[in-house]
Amino acid sequence: REAEGLVYGIQSNSQPAEAYKGWGVFISAAPTEPTKADTLKNRIFELYDDFATNGVTDEELDVAKKQAANDFDANMKEPGFWSLILTSQVYRGRKLDEVLGEPAGYQALTPAFVKETFAKYYKPESRIWVVLKPKPQGEPSAPGPVRVK
Structure with a gap:
């Protein structure tokens, strides 16, 4: 992508389903x-x-894993992080021990698990x-808002 001059700062993010089971998304976004x-x-x-076929090294x-640990450590120091945690405790019954155990969960991931999980949920026919x-x-510009009296 860099050799072709397609993008400089691509971002990818996995957002597991919360409100609707099975509706999680993996997103990539980039300016070009x-x-x-x-x-x-x-x-x-x-x-x-390729990732679905070959996985991660x-x-x-x-x-x-190092980035996830750094992000978790930094986020724990922010009030917004704890606000989201409290919300998930109230609305989803999430336990504080689960939250504090997340870093260990990330560190336990293996390349095989990541590959299998991505391949399980990645379906080309569901791409948007x-x-x-x-x-x-x-x-011409779109007309502005119309005031109703």
């Missing part, structure tokens, strides 16, 4: 030139296909692709 959006989409989908997983492009120059 509008003319390169389809090529970027194809490269991302190729990476997903020990080294890649070690880097991810959204592209937001700037309005072409010279195109």
Whole structure:
């Protein structure tokens, strides 16, 4: 992707289902030139296909584990983190011990488990692709809000 000049700062995130069981998502988002959006989409989908087939290396997983540990440590110092935890305790019955045990859970992950889990839930037929492009120059603006009296 870098050699093709497709993107500089891609972000990926896994969001497990909470409100609706089975509706979790794995998201990748990145800025790119509008003319390169389809090529970027194809490269991302190729990476997903490869990840479902080959998984992650020990080294890649070690880097991810270290980042997860750092993120958890930093987040624990923020009031917003604890606000979300309290919400999940009230609405979902989540226990504080479960939250405090999350870092150990991340450290216990293996490349085989990550590969099997991703392959289980990654289904090409359920992919969604959204592209937001700037309005072409010279195109009229949408009308503003209409005031109702």
